Amino acid sequence: MNEFDLVLPSAVDVREVGMRDGLQLEAPVPLAQKLEMLDALVATGVGRIEVTSFVSPRAVPALADADALAAQLGRWPGVHWSALVANARGAVRAVDAGVADLEYVVSASDSHSVANAGRPTAGALGAVGEVAGLAHGAGGSLEVVVATAWDCPFEGRTPITRTVDVARAAVTAGADALCLGDTIGTTTPLRVLQLLDAVRRACPGVPLGVHFHDTRGSGLANVLTALQSGITQVDSSVGGLGGCPFAPGATGNIATEELVYLLEESGVRTGLDLDALMTAARVTERAVGHELPSSLFRAGGRPVPRGAVTPTPASAPS
Amino acid sequence: MNEFDLVLPSAVDVREVGMRDGLQLEAPVPLAQKLEMLDALVATGVGRIEVTSFVSPRAVPALADADALAAQLGRWPGVHWSALVANARGAVRAVDAGVADLEYVVSASDSHSVANAGRPTAGALGAVGEVAGLAHGAGGSLEVVVATAWDCPFEGRTPITRTVDVARAAVTAGADALCLGDTIGTTTPLRVLQLLDAVRRACPGVPLGVHFHDTRGSGLANVLTALQSGITQVDSSVGGLGGCPFAPGATGNIATEELVYLLEESGVRTGLDLDALMTAARVTERAVGHELPSSLFRAGGRPVPRGAVTPTPASAPS
Numbered sequence: 202m203n204e205f206d207l208v209l210p211s212a213v214d215v216r217e218v219g220m221r222d223g224l225q226l227e228a229p230v231p232l233a234q235k236l237e238m239l240d241a242l243v244a245t246g247v248g249r250i251e252v253t254s255f256v257s258p259r260a261v262p263a264l265a266d267a268d269a270l271a272a273q274l275g276r277w278p279g280v281h282w283s284a285l286v287a288n289a290r291g292a293v294r295a296v297d298a299g300v301a302d303l304e305y306v307v308s309a310s311d312s313h314s315v316a317n318a319g320r321p322t323a324g325a326l327g328a329v330g331e332v333a334g335l336a337h338g339a340g341g342s343l344e345v346v347v348a349t350a351w352d353c354p355f356e357g358r359t360p361i362t363r364t365v366d367v368a369r370a371a372v373t374a375g376a377d378a379l380c381l382g383d384t385i386g387t388t389t390p391l392r393v394l395q396l397l398d399a400v401r402r403a404c405p406g407v408p409l410g411v412h413f414h415d416t417r418g419s420g421l422a423n424v425l426t427a428l429q430s431g432i433t434q435v436d437s438s439v440g441g442l443g444g445c446p447f448a449p450g451a452t453g454n455i456a457t458e459e460l461v462y463l464l465e466e467s468g469v470r471t472g473l474d475l476d477a478l479m480t481a482a483r484v485t486e487r488a489v490g491h492e493l494p495s496s497l498f499r500a501g502g503r504p505v506p507r508g509a510v511t512p513t514p515a516s517a518p519s
Numbered sequence: 520m521n522e523f524d525l526v527l528p529s530a531v532d533v534r535e536v537g538m539r540d541g542l543q544l545e546a547p548v549p550l551a552q553k554l555e556m557l558d559a560l561v562a563t564g565v566g567r568i569e570v571t572s573f574v575s576p577r578a579v580p581a582l583a584d585a586d587a588l589a590a591q592l593g594r595w596p597g598v599h600w601s602a603l604v605a606n607a608r609g610a611v612r613a614v615d616a617g618v619a620d621l622e623y624v625v626s627a628s629d630s631h632s633v634a635n636a637g638r639p640t641a642g643a644l645g646a647v648g649e650v651a652g653l654a655h656g657a658g659g660s661l662e663v664v665v666a667t668a669w670d671c672p673f674e675g676r677t678p679i680t681r682t683v684d685v686a687r688a689a690v691t692a693g694a695d696a697l698c699l700g701d702t703i704g705t706t707t708p709l710r711v712l713q714l715l716d717a718v719r720r721a722c723p724g725v726p727l728g729v730h731f732h733d734t735r736g737s738g739l740a741n742v743l744t745a746l747q748s749g750i751t752q753v754d755s756s757v758g759g760l761g762g763c764p765f766a767p768g769a770t771g772n773i774a775t776e777e778l779v780y781l782l783e784e785s786g787v788r789t790g791l792d793l794d795a796l797m798t799a800a801r802v803t804e805r806a807v808g809h810e811l812p813s814s815l816f817r818a819g820g821r822p823v824p825r826g827a828v829t830p831t832p833a834s835a836p837s
Contacts, residue, residue, distance in 0.1 A: 205526070205748040207712050311831055322833050366833040386818070390743055391785035394525050417815040418733070418777030421740040425708060430523040452814055459736030467709035496770055497735040500704070513629055515640050515684040 209425075210433045212470040215457065216249040216410070217242055219485060221264070221285055222454055223442030225254065227489045229263045234488040235270055239277065241481035242439060246472045247457070249281045251304060251436075255291035271298035283344070287318060288328055292335040301341025304380070305332050307371060309364045310353035313384065317348065326370050333375030344378040345371035346412065350396060351381075351388035361396055365403045378408040380436065383423070386416025386452065390426035397430055410434030413455050415441060415494075420455035421463055428469070435460065440482040440493030456495035458482060462503070475502060527743075528751045530788040533775065534567040534728070535560055537803060539582070539603055540772055541760030543572065545807045547581045552806040553588055557595065559799035560757060563791045565775070567599045569622060569754075573609035589616035601662070605636060606646055610653040619659025622698070623650050625689060627682045628671035631702065635666065644688050651693030662696040663689035664730060668714060669699075669706035679714055683721045696726040698754065701741070704734025704770065708744035715748055728752030731773050733759060733812075738773040739781055746787070753778065758800040758811030774813035776800060780821070793820060 220238065224230060230238075242250060252274065258265030267284065274282050283302040286292045295303055307329070308314035311321040318325050333343040349356075350364045368379050381396060388396075393411070400409060411427045411434070413420045424435055437460045443453030458478040461471045482498045492499075538556065542548060548556075560568060570592065576583035585602065592600050601620040604610045610621055625647070626632035629639040636643050651661040667674075668682045686697050699714060706714075711729070718727060729745045729752070731738045742753055755778045761771030776796040779789050800816045810817075 205712070207709055207744055207747075208523075209709075309833075321831055323831060326833065363833060370833055387821075389781045389784035391525055391527075394523070415736070415814060416818045417780055418739050418774060418813070419781045421736050422743045422781060425740045425743060426525055429525070452818065456736060462735055463707045463737045463740060466707035495736070496733065500734045500770065503705075513639055513641060515627075515644065515681060515688055 207429070207467070209428050209467060209469050210431070212433065212472075213428065213464055214249065214434050215247055215460065215471050215473060216251055216283075216434065216436045217247045217439060217457055218251045218412070218436045218454060219438040219440065219442045219457070221251045221254055222436075223438040223440075223485070224263050224489070225261050227263050229265065230488045232266050232269055235266070236273060238481070238484055238488055241477070241484040243277045243280055245457075245477040245481055246474050247280075248472060249283065251283050251285065252300070254285040254287070255294040255298070256285070256287045268294065268298045271295070271300050274299070286332060289331040289335060292332045296335055296339040296341070301336055301339035303332060303336045303341060304344045304346050305329065306346045306348050306382075307367055308348040308353070308384075309359045309367045310349040310356045312355035313349045313353045316355070322367060326367065326374060329371050329374035329376055333377070337375070342377040343375060344380055344410070345376040346380040346382050347371070348382045348384045351383050351392055352385055354385050361399050364396060365399045368400045369403045372404050372407050376407075378410070379404060380410040380412050380434070382412040383414055386414030386420070388413070388423060389419050390422050393423045393426045394430055397427060397432065408434065410436065412436040414443065414453065415455045416452045421459060424455065424460060425463075439478065440485050440498050441495035442485060442489065442493055453494050456493075456497060458502070459495055459497045462497055525747070525785070527746050527785060527787050528749070530751065530790075531746065531782055532567065532752050533565055533778065533789050533791060534569055534601075534752065534754045535565045535757060535775055536569045536730070536754045536772060537756040537758065537760045537775070539569045539572055540754075541756040541758075541803070542581050542807070543579050545581050547583065548806045550584050550587055553584070554591060556799070556802055556806055559795070559802040561595045561598055563795040563799055565598075565791050567601065569601050569603065570618070572603040572605070573612040573616070574603070574605045586612065586616045589613070589618050592617070604650060607649040607653060610650045614653055614657040614659070619654055619657035621650060621654045621659060622662045622664050623647065624664045624666050624700075625685055626666040626671070626702075627677045627685045628667040628674045630673035631667045631671045634673070640685060644685065644692060647689050647692035647694055651695070655693070660695040661693060662698055662728070663694040664698040664700050665689070666700045666702045669701050669710055670703055672703050679717050682714060683717045686718045687721045690722050690725050694725075696728070697722060698728040698730050698752070700730040701732055704732030704738070706731070706741060707737050708740050711741045711744045712748055715745060715750065726752065728754065730754040732761065732771065733773045734770045739777060742773065742778060743781075757796065758803050758816050759813035760803060760807065760811055771812050774811075774815060776820070777813055777815045780815055
């Protein structure tokens with residue numbers, strides 16, 4: 202007999218990022234429809250929602266309504282809201298809008314950092330302290346998302362030591378938590394584990410989450426490996442929304458409903474309801490006006506009754 | 520520090536099932552194009568190909584050319600060919616056509632067995648002995664594929680004891696090997712492990728493979744769990760072909776290129792070349808005349824150079 206046992210955490214803390222990572226490259230969705238999306242998402246039971254980015258409306262027109270959206274969040278008490286910021290200016294906006302739990306991206310590769318944030322990695326790291334200070338001053342926290350943590354679209358593989366250096370520097374500068382981003386959806390289970398182990402060694406005790414894209418089919422296998430290694434914070438997007446719908450192959454985040462299905466069926470509590478997620482995906486699909494990539498959403502959810510009829514004997518007739 | 524180590528087999532034996540499970544529900548592809556597909560598939564380096572089914576041409580018109588196709592297989596020495604049969608009549612045809620390594624499906628649920636094979640599970644099991652005898656008489660072997668091993672589209676969950684009973688009965692009747700089929704793509708890692716463990720206990724020493732569909736995003740996570748538990752025989756289909764393209768949600772087998780990408784990147788040898796697989800997927804897409812479901816195929820293969828440029832220091836400017 203083999204000795205393998207599938208050891209998973211008893212519960213996983215899902216962060217829904219569809220409102221931010223999902224919508225950011227879409228044509229702008231009217232505020233009223235975003236509120237419908239949030240109604241549907243909150244009804245799933247999800248505890249954490251990354252709700253928008255406070256960034257330049259020119260750079261991300263789809264999220265230009267961040268302040269107006271944030272002003273509505275009091276409708277849904279009990280949800281832990283967070284927002285992405287790209288610099289201290291964005292952090293001031295977020296805090297003023299009442300969102301004090303912030304995510305801030307630092308790309309581990311210079312080329313992506315320049316393309317994404319207009320400055321190399323060291324420059325992006327240089328703002329962590331100020332952004333953290335703004336979050337902390339408002340009673341909030343700062344999570345640094347290390348983008349291109351495994352691979353960069355321009356530079357290829359990111360050395361593990363590089364990602365670890367960036368993570369350590371972010372924590373030293375004031376980050377309360379870390380998240381590793383598989384920005385272009387290229388990583389695979391062994392590399393997931395290797396990087397997670399290295400970052401945990403470098404930043405012991407710092408909360409660490411994962412952000413995978415399912416561009417090459419490995420998304421949930423990567424999650425599974427991360428969970429087996431002890432990770433309990435996972436980003437996902439309703440319907441698998443994310444990436445650019447106009448760029449073939451730029452598929453989205455792992456789909457929240459696929460994540461929840463896999464986890465709940467494997468005995469891991471998420472607090473999310475699959476039927477409510479299917480409803481939220483339908484609302485999201487209407488809002489963005491195109492098909493969502495999630496296979497589970499297209500397949501139609503849990504397909505079979507959970508019970509089964511009593512079969513006839515399996516023995517072959519003699 | 521956590522104690523988890525990702526232990527995977529050093530090599531996995533991939534069986535390409537696109538020619539059979541992939542094509543069976545497509546409009547018939549002309550023999551010349553099937554030979555082009557096989558040229559491309561053999562060039563990937565894959566060692567095992569399930570090449571067709573010897574079944575009623577009325578039931579599966581797409582595979583009505585099984586005999587003609589089998590007559591061409593001598594072109595590619597060194598590949599281990601197999602074919603699916605539905606009864607002893609099909610086994611005779613296969614053996615006469617020179618294919619002596621056979622797969623035979625027994626559905627663990629009666630309802631699916633009746634729908635698929637025209638008789639309940641016990642009736643399907645009743646033919647195992649004769650089919651095995653025909654294979655063995657021709658110097659071949661018989662693998663019984665237990666369909667609806669986890670779930671049935673009509674009956675819901677298949678009790679583990681039921682699938683185990685079917686597997687044991689198949690071996691008793693003469694099957695040399697077993698494969699567990701997630702026919703409707705519903706299973707998840709914990710259930711994968713539980714069933715594999717139960718079947719291994721019931722049928723110690725019998726070669727055991729897995730056949731997953733990626734209908735709900737869990738396909739490669741299921742593979743990963745199976746591999747961690749010691750499985751080394753995995754079915755997959757080029758481009759993720761399979762299921763019915765006209766039924767929304769009836770998505771295909773796990774995609775061979777996604778499987779190979781994940782495994783090779785995780786240090787598991789498959790013997791397959793990813794670039795050749797992308798070519799084979801293109802040939803397959805032309806042959807079937809519609810888009811293939813594989814995310815990796817759409818994303819365009821390995822996207823980044825395997826090396827990386829030397830980054831500038833990650834420390835923040837002081």
